[in-house]
Each structure stands twice: as C-alpha cells, then as structure tokens.
Amino acid sequence: MTERWGWQPTAWLQDGLPTWRWRAAPAGLMTRRQMRAADLAPCGADPVAQVVCRRGRRWALLWDVADLGPKRIPSTAQLAALDRALAARRRCPTCSRDVGYCIPRSLGSCLDCHAPLTAAVHAAA
Known part of the structure; x- marks a missing residue:
C-alpha cells in the first residue's frame, strides 16, 4: 500500500485489496458510478482497492483513474x-x-x- 498511495494509516487489507472507510480513500480512485458519470470504463483493468461503509455491510470496488479508458458508444x-x-x-x-x-x-x-x-x-x- 505504501508504494502506490503513500503511507495510509487508516487502510487495511481485506480480501487482498487495500480497504478504506467511506470517504477516506485517496484521490485518484473511482467507483463504477463515478466512472459512468465521467463516461469511463474499466477496459479490462482489475479493481485496485475498495471502500467499506455501514459496518462492513456495504462496499464498493475502486479503480485507478490511470487504468480507465473511454466508454464504448453503441452504433x-x-x-x-x-x-x-x-x-x-x-x-x-x-x-x-x-x-x-x-x-x-x-x-x-x-x-x-x-x-x-x-x-x-x-x-x-
């Protein structure tokens, strides 16, 4: 975790992914809804982290903005x-x-x- 986002004292590893509480993730990461709003898509990239809220009952995967590409436009x-x-x-x-x-x-x-x-x-x- 320290080499990609620097020192993150509030993060922990869960299911092999760095995990933060709601609104505590570093800048440069996006959820699927944020990608959709920005007309971006994962383009085969795997999630790099996740956020957890509601005492672990709700979670969202996060992708690095640098790995994202434009969303395909249907003909x-x-x-x-x-x-x-x-x-x-x-x-x-x-x-x-x-x-x-x-x-x-x-x-x-x-x-x-x-x-x-x-x-x-x-x-x-």
Missing part, C-alpha cells in the same frame, strides 16, 4: 436492435398488444390476459 444498429428487443418484451403473446410494461416471464402473458376476472373488477371500480 445506431445496436440501439435499433435494443429498441426492437424491448418492444418484443412488451408485446403480449396472447392478445398481441403492446401493454406498456415488460411481460413477466413467470406469467407468460399480460396481467389482463392472465387474470381476466380480476382485471375486469379493477376496471369497473
């Missing part, structure tokens, strides 16, 4: 394919209409087709 064909896939998940196989939400795989159909009597009672109320 228009990829975005179109994603739109088609999401539209297919919203279409009910029973009534063939777009219900506006993803059909639960456990039911296999929209809520109106799965329980028509319950839906009719709620629609009348």
Whole structure:
C-alpha cells in the first residue's frame, strides 16, 4: 500500500485489496458510478482497492483513474436492435398488444390476459 498511495494509516487489507472507510480513500480512485458519470470504463483493468461503509455491510470496488479508458458508444444498429428487443418484451403473446410494461416471464402473458376476472373488477371500480 505504501508504494502506490503513500503511507495510509487508516487502510487495511481485506480480501487482498487495500480497504478504506467511506470517504477516506485517496484521490485518484473511482467507483463504477463515478466512472459512468465521467463516461469511463474499466477496459479490462482489475479493481485496485475498495471502500467499506455501514459496518462492513456495504462496499464498493475502486479503480485507478490511470487504468480507465473511454466508454464504448453503441452504433445506431445496436440501439435499433435494443429498441426492437424491448418492444418484443412488451408485446403480449396472447392478445398481441403492446401493454406498456415488460411481460413477466413467470406469467407468460399480460396481467389482463392472465387474470381476466380480476382485471375486469379493477376496471369497473
């Protein structure tokens, strides 16, 4: 720990990674959310440290900013394919209409087709 970030009296090793308490990590390290906000990606780099909060119940991995690269930008064909896939998940196989939400795989159909009597009672109320 001392050669990469200098002397860190508040850090300890946990699962082979230097670990700090919340808001005590040195500058130059980023979490996944911070990477997403900065349009960066790990690009195959492994996490170099972690932060722990809530008495060890919550933790976040940290990456060195120098190891990060730009996030990939999807092509228009990829975005179109994603739109088609999401539209297919919203279409009910029973009534063939777009219900506006993803059909639960456990039911296999929209809520109106799965329980028509319950839906009719709620629609009348």
